[in-house]
Amino acid sequence: MTDRVPDVRLTFRGLTARPVLLPLERPVVARIATITEWPIVLIDLETEEGVVGRSYLEPYIPKAMRYVVSALQDLGELLRGRPVVPVDLYTAARKSLHFVGYEGLSAIAVSGVDMAAWDALARGAGRPLCELLGGSVAPVRAYNSNGLWLHESAAVAEEALALREEGGFEGLKLRLGRTRLGDDLAALEAVRRAVGGDMRLMVDFNQGLDQAEAIERCHAIDGHGLTWIEEPVVYDDLDGYRRLAAELDTPIQIGENFYGPRALYRALQAQACDYVMPDFMRIGGVTGWLRAAAIAGAAGVPVSTHLYPEVAAHVMRVTETAHWLEWQNWADPILQQPYTVTGGQLHIPDTPGVGLEWDEAAVAAYSVA
Numbered sequence: 001m002t003d004r005v006p007d008v009r010l011t012f013r014g015l016t017a018r019p020v021l022l023p024l025e026r027p028v029v030a031r032i033a034t035i036t037e038w039p040i041v042l043i044d045l046e047t048e049e050g051v052v053g054r055s056y057l058e059p060y061i062p063k064a065m066r067y068v069v070s071a072l073q074d075l076g077e078l079l080r081g082r083p084v085v086p087v088d089l090y091t092a093a094r095k096s097l098h099f100v101g102y103e104g105l106s107a108i109a110v111s112g113v114d115m116a117a118w119d120a121l122a123r124g125a126g127r128p129l130c131e132l133l134g135g136s137v138a139p140v141r142a143y144n145s146n147g148l149w150l151h152e153s154a155a156v157a158e159e160a161l162a163l164r165e166e167g168g169f170e171g172l173k174l175r176l177g178r179t180r181l182g183d184d185l186a187a188l189e190a191v192r193r194a195v196g197g198d199m200r201l202m203v204d205f206n207q208g209l210d211q212a213e214a215i216e217r218c219h220a221i222d223g224h225g226l227t228w229i230e231e232p233v234v235y236d237d238l239d240g241y242r243r244l245a246a247e248l249d250t251p252i253q254i255g256e257n258f259y260g261p262r263a264l265y266r267a268l269q270a271q272a273c274d275y276v277m278p279d280f281m282r283i284g285g286v287t288g289w290l291r292a293a294a295i296a297g298a299a300g301v302p303v304s305t306h307l308y309p310e311v312a313a314h315v316m317r318v319t320e321t322a323h324w325l326e327w328q329n330w331a332d333p334i335l336q337q338p339y340t341v342t343g344g345q346l347h348i349p350d351t352p353g354v355g356l357e358w359d360e361a362a363v364a365a366y367s368v369a
Contacts, residue, residue: 031208053120114285143171167341
């Protein structure tokens with residue numbers, strides 16, 4: 001364990017943002033999109049004291065990186081010279097966007113700065129982020145979300161076995177939304193036969209259905225012992241989600257498209273879901289997560305994570321109703337020391353901050369202009 005450095009006060013010196021485009025071992029094949037390369041923006045928050053906080057953003061679309069990078073650079077200029085106090089930086093960054101709104105790419109950039117600021121603060125204190133937040137270093141339960149896209153049922157079942165063995169997982173996510181309902185049911189049944197009845201299966205429609213399809217398909221799979229049904233319809237159709245949540249026995253999971261804690265609050269007020277899974281780049285980084293998790297905790301609603309498994313592991317250690325961590329290793333190619341998963345649990349390294357260090361040779365290889 002690195003020696004702890006008490007009472008280090010940091011000053012925001014500058015920020016660099018670098019876009020990279022990584023090939024996906026198992027390309028995303030969903031009803032709404034096919035993705036073969038994964039865009040990531042690497043963020044380094046530099047301080048006058050020499051401590052560097054790191055985070056990354058995953059904006060889905062390669063072209064979006066140019067706008068995210070520009071927004072990050074603007075925020076770096078805005079925050080230069082300020083103390084690295086994450087909540088204050090978060091507030092200042094959001095207020096600077098008041099007239100353009102708190103959603104979209106600008107909000108994503110704020111989240112990236114926030115995650116880097118928390119990492120810098122924890123590094124400066126010589127403590128893992130989870131400890132700085134008042135928690136402890138310990139494993140976090142995870143399910144494997146690295147595949148099981150819309151392929152033929154036999155191929156998906158074979159892949160499910162491989163995904164289970166990647167880290168001794170006890171939970172897997174299967175994507176649904178094929179042209180024919182029968183093909184979805186065949187894939188679900190093939191995966192269940194392959195991995196057995198004890199495996200926790202989550203299914204995700206990736207917002208691919210209209211309301212009529214969602215009613216038909218969700219009722220058709222309602223008796224299959226699923227852990228949850230995720231995003232069958234477009235994310236902002238809270239009325240549609242309220243109907244599904246009321247009709248189905250299987251829990252409804254939404255939340256990766258919540259822009260800020262108030263969006264989570266509105267969904268719970270509308271009784272639109274049973275579970276929530278905020279995404280760090282939309283919910284507001286660590287600061288936004290902590291506020292959103294407090295709302296869910298007060299309501300007794302289980303909270304899972306979406307993407308960003310490294311920072312996710314740390315905040316799950318201080319989340320009252322922590323449920324499942326979504327494991328995806330898509331950023332691993334540019335990390336010096338990726339997190340490890342064994343026994344279906346993600347292991348937090350006992351190192352300062354989040355523990356992200358870039359593999360600069362890989363960054364150079366995958367860098368884009």
